[in-house]
Structure formats: structure tokens, C-alpha cells
Amino acid sequence: MARWHRRRLSQLLYFSYGVTLVIPYANQPFYMRAAPSAGGLYPAELYLISQGVAGIPEGLYNYQVRSHSLVRFWDESRWPRLQAGCAEAAILNQCSLALVVSAVFFRSAWRYEDRAYRRICLDSGHLLGNIELAANLTGYRAYLLGGFCDQILEELLFLDPQEEGILAVVPLWDLWQPTSADTPQEMPQWPANEFTALSSPIVTHVPELQEGDWLPFLHRVSRIESGSLTRPPVPATTPAEPPADKYNFPFCLRVSTATPPIDWGPHLQELVRSILKRRSTRHFTGADLPLQLLLALLDFTYHPEHYTAQGLDGNPDYFDRSLVETFVVANGVEGLEPGCYYYAVQAQELRQIRFRNFRNEVFQLCLGQELGRDAAAVVFHTADLTKAVARYGERAYRYLHLDAGHLGQRLNLAAIGLGLGVSGIAGFFDNQVNEVLGIPTSEAALYITTLGIPRQASPPKG
Template sequence: MPDQRRSIAQHFHDRTKYDPTTLASKTQQLDWRNQPIPFKEYKIGTAYDLKPYLNAEPALDNGDKQWQRIARFLFCSYGLTVKMTMLNGEAVYLRAAPSAGGLYPAEVYLISRGTPQLPVGLYHYQTQTNSLLHFWETEAWKPLQEACFWHPALDATQMALVVTVVFGRSAWRYQDRAYRRIFLDAGHLLGNIELAGAINDYRPHLIGGFRDEAVNQLMYLDAAQEGAIAIVPLADLWDIDQNLPPTSTALPSAIQTDYPDIPDGRLLSYMHQMTQISGDPLPDRLPAARADGEPDQYNFPFCLKVSMESGAIAWGDHLAELEKTMLKRRSTRAYSGTDLTLEELRLLLDFTYQPAHYLDQGLDRSPDYFDLSLIETFIAISGVEGLEEGCYYYAPRAQELRQIRFKNFRRELHTLCLGQDLGRDAAAVLFHTADLQRAVAQYGDRAYRYLHMDAGHLGQRLNLAAVRLGLGVSGIGGFFDDQVNEVLGIPPDEAVLYITTLGRGRASE
């Protein structure tokens, strides 16, 4: 019988936890002959080739400048940056945004209201050819506005992205737990979209509350295979009428507590169905979020507190170094075990959590997330010069680390990260967590999507900051959930969402 006191989001999280005693039963032999293809193709449509506009030379006229902005924006967000040939001769493509297992479940669509470059209709970003495919010409803006409950960010904008996920690409390898990784990957992409927008003078406005079925039908998606998960209107900062204030990003879904016994293999699809919004939103059920002035959590008396205030990472004139970093980003495969400096850790956290410090470089001082007040950050320190080993809570408002446990955790981190050497050899391992019960009370079961996308977004900022500083970084979505809380002293009601390892890569990398 299902637990009537817990929502489907909490049930799903518990059901998909890894545990040392049951991990073998939750994994299966991969059928490499049926590995999903991480690209979507259309048989018909008009293709707009974006490759000619990717050069760094100034465009000749306004039309070319607009094409150059669109091309660079999409390429920095999700373009193919490297082609590798495997020993068996097969090609593997890496993109600007990282993805667990290189499976790339996300797809990027664009809806045009009608611009000089892009006629009215639906477009798909074809990453293999770096082109925009105009596959449907019918006016779609009003139906999009209706599906998004007339969100004000759609009033004056002329283009909007629709981010979708193809469930089977990740489920092929990670089974039901793939739902977590899918949204972490989508968060990486949203992080890139935010920063690529700043480089190209667009302001992305994030929308997470929409009628799922209406958007899926608008985009002609097979909802059993692919679903929309985020809408991102693009305000053109060259048009004063599109300089819009930030607006609400998230709406609640229902809380589902009456669910049947769901067999393994079907839990992912059931979970996604239950996190959808079908009728009108429920803002009257939305409790107030944490106020901006409310203090950080876990302010333990007498604990060691270390200031993390620092200068800012320099991203170059017109964010040129940011663009280079986005295109050369790679996940580190092995660390040397060498220490980081305290200043390097400060810079990493500053770029990730203090966006207001980068306003003078042209970045948004308050980029859109779904609700960062729900996310907490803990860091296991194994090798940072000038910092005691142990587990710390990072307080972003106070900009300080607060020590909650004294210990060298290298051996335990190796185990917690499923035996991956990355956990053992990293200088610092960062954990994003959330009180899932509190999040569900605020946003319904749809909170599970929001939490993982926000964690992935933060993780992508960490990725880029580390690469810019010449450091190694790698995200980990597979870990022993409950054991993380026990070993590190993290409160048991904090659900672990994501792990990011940081250190110095081996010279061979």
C-alpha cells in the first residue's frame, strides 16, 4: 500500500535512492545496441544555417548582427563543441552544457512571434548541423501565452525558447532515477542560457508554471516520449520596450498522496504525469517564500566561521573570456589530490552565489531561478589551504562557511560517490540539498522539477568558474543518499540533490 502521508515526489525520491545493500538490484546490463540517439530530426521544414554567423568578426549590417546574436546565443547554450572518435570508430559529440553519461536528454525549440530574421512559427535547434529548422508556420504566440497563464514576460518579447526532455535517452541507462538527472541536465542548460543571453544582449525570463499538455500539443510532442519542462522568453535588450523587470518563475502543482503501487520502470513516467499543471494555478496555496533579509540556516553557536568575501572573476571585455570558457568546458575525469587555495574557493562560490558582484561586467545581478531559498549548500573540505578539513555549511547571505563536522572525509567520500575516485581525490566536494517536504508544501510535487533544475543551474556556474580558474570540476548525480547525510552530519530532512567535485585535474588531462 502506498504511504498516504507522503507526496508522490517524496515517494519517488525515497524509491530512487541508492543504498549499498540494494544498488546491485537497481542497476542492469546496458543494451548498447539500443542506445538512444541524442539528436532529434525532422523530415520537413526550412533550415536556417547558423554556422556562417559564428565568426568573431563584426557583422556588416544590422540583419547580420541579429543573426550573429541568435547563432552565438544558441551555440553557447547547447552547441556541439567537440567531436571525438571512439576506438570502435563511432563518433561522440560533446556540447556546451554537460549531461550525465553524455546522453543529452534536453531539446531546445524556439517560438517566434515574427521578427525580420525569423518568420512566425515553431523552430527546432538542430545541434548536429548548427541550424534552426522552421518546422511549423502557424502563429503560436497567443496559445503559448494562454498555456503560461498570460505571464507578463510574454507581453513584449518576440522570441521564446521551449526546453523539453526526451525521457528515454537517460532512462535507458539510469532507469527511474533518470528523472533526477534529466532535470539536473536541464539546469545546466538553463545556466548556459542565462549567461549566453548576457553575452548576446538577451535577458532570459524563466517560466516554470504552465499547462503541460497545452505546451506539448502546441509543440507537436509525443507526450509519452518527450515533454516541455521550461519556457524562456528572450527579452531583446536592444529594444527598450523589452527591458522587463524580473517576474515570478514558478507555480505550484497539486500534491498527490493517493497513488497506486507503481512497479519499477514505470515510476518515472508516473512521476512526470503527477507533477504537471492541468487546470488553473493554485497561488492561494502558496506560502510566502523566505524574505531576502531572512538569515541563512544552520547558524550553529560556537562553530568555526570563515569569511568567503572575495573579489570577482574577470570575464574579459564584452564577456569574451566567458564565451571561450563556455565553449571549452569539460568535466574532469581525475584529480591530482593537490590542494586548492582558499582564495580559489572564495572565487568559485562568489561567481556561483553572488551574481550582483558581476553587474559591472554586464551580467545580470539577479538571474532567474525557480526558488533558490529552497536550496542549501554543504561543502566537504579535504584539501583547501588555510581551511580545516571537515564539513561546512555555506551561508550565501552572510558569505561565510560554518563548520559543522571536523574530519577528513576522503575515504568516506570515495564510498558515498559509488566508489568514484573523483570523490576521494577532490579538494572540495559541494552538496546541494533541499527540505523536500517544505518544498512540496510550497510548490506541490512540481517542486521536484524546480529543485533539480536550480541545483543544475548552480552547478553549471560552478563548472564555468572552475574552468576559468584552471581548476578541475565534475558533477555527480549517483551517490548513496542517506549515507551522505549520516556521514557529513547534514540534517536528515535535507534531500541531497546534486554533488559537484572540485580540485586540480591530473596533468594528463
């Protein structure tokens, strides 16, 4: 039994953040991981907290990526302290294992400076996307907690808050009975988003900051202190239907996105293969992308409920996906007029809002990166900052970019599975994004994902 538990956890960690390729260099090798990272800097760290299960004694562990091993650096129970730091979240009464995702700030800050916190959160969101799917593959259900007292959890893991900050706690519910790998357990139920996202205070005065001060400032003002760590009211009724799609223009071209789900093969073997061979594309050919493949990408990313028959979670946790809007700029998609489209997730349709080819504009707003010019389709994630801050305070910045990275990782894996090229872009001119999409300045760009036909690649699946 102990070996069985360790093997499953080993696979979960490897599929989430393991080394999938070693590239030799003169000075030292470069280790590529299952989750993408801006500049290959990998700011995220993974910790495991165990309450004590067979083969995984209670204590604190750090995942050592290069050796694919867990180092136990504390051998006493810290679970009660984890519960206290997470506002006594109900799920922690049901689980015995939890992952903690943190970020070592300097790993990104030395290169990206004031833009680094955005990239850190996006990179950590990629990792959360992998954890969600890797949990499905190994018999766990990954829950998501973003409402926690930063100081309590930093002290729990012995972190220096000036150098490393915690971004998410991921309790792991074991779907399989302790004595059998064949009998699934019924998952615990409680009100949706009970503890997934809690709010922090709102900053009313921003001091004058010097270059290099924005990263620590953004993390500091989005902290939740123990005195303000309160449970949200439990709703008396079942949550309402998902919010309606935000943009609905009466006379625009509408294209249905309903499509058969991607077939990930027996035992999700093709999904595993996509996780392990995922790479960011460096160059696109500029060739057109079949519309059916674009629709399949959107379906896997935004409609997990279509994949329950294949064994995937139909309702994975996000901090608040309702805040994130999606636009698609079609530069070269077969059967789709060039232009900018709003993706209405609930209605499952693309709604054209601007009517022309934006290839040159996307090239410019992506800081002159050829990926933006040569991509067949470009996916933009945006959010209404006023609405987000009103709901979650300054903590909203973390939640929005973590969720955008999570969605971006699902796009990544779907593209790789279909033989397409894909690359995320976090470096762009924010105001130019609003101009191209035709959205108000209150709607902020979070993340860009470019899609297309990669150079020197096999024909895409279709």
C-alpha cells in the same frame, strides 16, 4: 537587420548547447556540447517559438545541434497558445522570442532507469545556466517560466507526452533597440517570481510501482492541468529581504567568503572561452586547492550581483533558489581545516559543522568513484522536501533539480575559468550524504559537484 538578429540568436544557441568538440569513433563520432550531461546522453531538446522578428519569421523551430541550424516545422503564429499555456505570464507580452527546454525521456532512461528523471532535470538545469549567461553575452535577458500547463505546451509543439516532456519556458527580452546594437532598453518590471514557479497538486497516495515506472510517474504527478493553472496573488509590497541562512551555530569556526570577483576579461572573453572549452574532469591529483580559488567559485555561483559591472545579470531567474542549501566538504583546501561546512550565502561565510576529514566517506557515498575521494572540495546541494512540496506540490521535484543543475553549471564554468577540474555527480547513496553532512532525513541531497586539481593540467589561476 535580419542578419544581425540571426547572428545573435545563433551565438546564443551555440553558447548554450552547441557542439564544442567532435571525438571520432569507429562507428560514429561523439558530439560534445557546451552543457554537460550525465553519461553524455543529452536528453534535452531546444525549441524556439517566434512571434516574428526580423530574420526569424513567426512559427516553431527546433534547434538541430549537429548542424547548428534551426528547422522551422510550423509557419503560423502560435504565440497566443504559448501565452494561454503559461497563465498569460506578463513577460510574454513584452517578448517576441521564447526558448522551450524539453527532455526526451528514453535518452537517459535506457541507462539510468528509475534514477533518470533526476539526471534529466539536472542536465536541463545545466542548459538553463548556459542560456542565462549566453543571453547576457548576446544582448538578451533570459526569463524563466516553470508554471505552465504541460498539455497545452505539448500540443503546441506536437510532442508525444509519453516520450518527451517540457521542463522550462525561457522568454528572451531583447536588451538592444531594434535599430541599434548600442542602445540598451530598460527591462520590464513586475513582482519577483510572478510566474516563474507555480504549484501542482500533492500526491497523497503513491501506488506500488515496478522498476522502470518511476520516471513517468514523477513527471506525470508533477504536471499542472489547465484547470489548476492560476496566477499567484500579486504582493502589495516589495518582497522582503532574502531569507536568512538556515544553519547558524553559535560556537562554530566561521570563514569569510568575501572575495574579489573573477575577472572575465574584456567583453567577457574568458567566460566565452570557459563555455567553449568546458569538460568534465575524469581524474583529480588529490592535491590541495587554494582557498582563494574555492571562494572565487562560490562568489561567481551565488553572488551574481558582484558581476554587474562586467555586464552580467545581477539577479538571474531561478525557480526558487531559497529552497536550495549548500554544503562544502573540504578534503584538501589550503588554509581551511578539513571538515564539513555550511555555506551561509547571505552572510558570506563558511560555517564548520563537522570536524574531520571525510575523504573516505565521500568516496563511499559517491558509489566508489575516485572523483569523490581525490577531490579537494566537494559541494553538496540539498533541500527540505517537506517545505518544498508544501510550497509547490509535486512540481517541486522539477524545480529543485533544475535549480541545482543551474547552480552546478555556474560552478562548472567558474572552475574551468580558473584552471581547475570539476565534475558533477548525480549517482550517490542518499542516506549516506545525510550522515556525512549531519542533516535530518527531511533534507534531501540533490546534486554533488567535485572540485580539485586535474591530472595533466596547467597550474590553476590564482
